Amino acid sequence: MIDKRVATLADAVAGISDGATVLIGGFGDSGVPVELVHALLDHGARDLTVVTNNAGAGESDVAALIRERRVRTVVCSYPRSMGSVWFEERWRAGEIGLELVPQGTLSERMRAAGAGLGGFFTPTGADTLLAEGKEVRTIGGRPHVFEHPLPGDVALIKAHRADRWGNLVYRTAARNYGPTMATAAALTVVQVEEFVELGDLDPEAVVTPGVFVDRVVRVAAS
Amino acid sequence: MISPLSDVAVARRVARDIPDGSYVNLGIGMPILVGDVVGPDKEIVYHSENGILGMGPAPAPGEEDRELINAGKQPVTLLPGGCYFHHTDAFVMMRGGHIDISVLGAFQVSETGDLANWITDLATMPPAVGGAMDLAVGAKRVLVMTTHTTRDGRPKLLPRCTYPLTAARVVDRVYTDLAVLDVGPDGLVVQEMAPGLTRTELQSLTAARLTFADDVGELDPH
Numbered sequence: 001m002i003d004k005r006v007a008t009l010a011d012a013v014a015g016i017s018d019g020a021t022v023l024i025g026g027f028g029d030s031g032v033p034v035e036l037v038h039a040l041l042d043h044g045a046r047d048l049t050v051v052t053n054n055a056g057a058g059e060s061d062v063a064a065l066i067r068e069r070r071v072r073t074v075v076c077s078y079p080r081s082m083g084s085v086w087f088e089e090r091w092r093a094g095e096i097g098l099e100l101v102p103q104g105t106l107s108e109r110m111r112a113a114g115a116g117l118g119g120f121f122t123p124t125g126a127d128t129l130l131a132e133g134k135e136v137r138t139i140g141g142r143p144h145v146f147e148h149p150l151p152g153d154v155a156l157i158k159a160h161r162a163d164r165w166g167n168l169v170y171r172t173a174a175r176n177y178g179p180t181m182a183t184a185a186a187l188t189v190v191q192v193e194e195f196v197e198l199g200d201l202d203p204e205a206v207v208t209p210g211v212f213v214d215r216v217v218r219v220a221a222s
Numbered sequence: 223m224i225s226p227l228s229d230v231a232v233a234r235r236v237a238r239d240i241p242d243g244s245y246v247n248l249g250i251g252m253p254i255l256v257g258d259v260v261g262p263d264k265e266i267v268y269h270s271e272n273g274i275l276g277m278g279p280a281p282a283p284g285e286e287d288r289e290l291i292n293a294g295k296q297p298v299t300l301l302p303g304g305c306y307f308h309h310t311d312a313f314v315m316m317r318g319g320h321i322d323i324s325v326l327g328a329f330q331v332s333e334t335g336d337l338a339n340w341i342t343d344l345a346t347m348p349p350a351v352g353g354a355m356d357l358a359v360g361a362k363r364v365l366v367m368t369t370h371t372t373r374d375g376r377p378k379l380l381p382r383c384t385y386p387l388t389a390a391r392v393v394d395r396v397y398t399d400l401a402v403l404d405v406g407p408d409g410l411v412v413q414e415m416a417p418g419l420t421r422t423e424l425q426s427l428t429a430a431r432l433t434f435a436d437d438v439g440e441l442d443p444h
Contacts, residue, residue, distance in 0.1 A: 027272040027291075027309070028272075028291055028295035029291070029295070030272065030289045030290070030295075031289060077350070079348045079349075079350055080347065081295070088347075088348060091348045092346075098349075100349050101351075102352075102354070102355040103271060103309075103351070103352050104271075104313030104355075104360075107310045107312075107313055108313065110310075111310045123359045124317060124360075125355050126359075127336075127390035128355065128387045128388065128389065128390075170306070173270070173272050173273050173274055173289055174289035175273055175307070176273050176308065176309045177308070177309045178308065179308040180309060
């Protein structure tokens, strides 16, 4: 019997260790697993490497992790946004690391990790500051930069519906990094708005097959 | 008297160069205006880096969906025929050359088509790149929309960019409030100029050396 559903947010984040690399879904406010991130905050893990598109804004989710000094390094594409006050303050004080990655490369590095690949060459970033120190190879007459896979110990993502096997469907643009992050972490934890019975998800429309998912927890839509 | 084009007039000029049936990505800032002035006679499919094709205009007040946003994190809608996909596929479309046109803003463009549009100040603000580098390397055509000079009158079209590059040798055409210029094998070629502007005046506002097409057209300031 496979049942990936867990009863509480605390159960969902149980066992995440200090020093973990945590992939956190979302783009701006869209698709952020807010309640899971707050559960991680309550859980208490620290010295985290957080991989996410933005670096949080206001006082919620990723910004709260940074405010509470749980994050050693952020790996992201765009740490500046309206209200990214906590990241900027910690960054200016030299209290947090930043690895800046072009957005498509960030996603593809996680895809490579999830796909069991040792990395890839991309034209993105060639001849720029973000290629410094990286191997460059000319392919098809054009410079390409070698990028390493980016695996997570944990992925925290948000989807719309799940069944007990962990099959997922998403809602609108909230999908963003979820399907890729789900493949790239040793432990993939998903918050969904609704549980459904096996067979209720149209198999032609399942976006993330349950094999990539370890735990699902229900959080009512706010 | 010189009549520089308003941002909207520049957007109208860019829109004229977008063929019916194109798949287009509009960058944050000035390029977004293009979507407002493309006529209803053309069917254009807009791409957003967070996983949307067939993106529509802003929703009516009260109809916003916080998950359905564009790259600038503003609420948008989905047109009939539009679809959602995950982040990695969004960049497969872009990096893989499946998007016909990318319209980008710029701090600087060089005479060889280098683009600088992601950072000017490395010291006091955390660097942020987002999808800029991917948008610049992958589209079939890269169009830049910018003011011809900075607010304090310094040229933005240069022999070499002085700000950190977003990508090298990628820009096909530049649209400013004063001119339309193609990036050719021998540098920038002026195709159209604002009414009342002389070639000498345009050159004096441009650090890169200009050549002029055989029949330079006049831009419509409206």
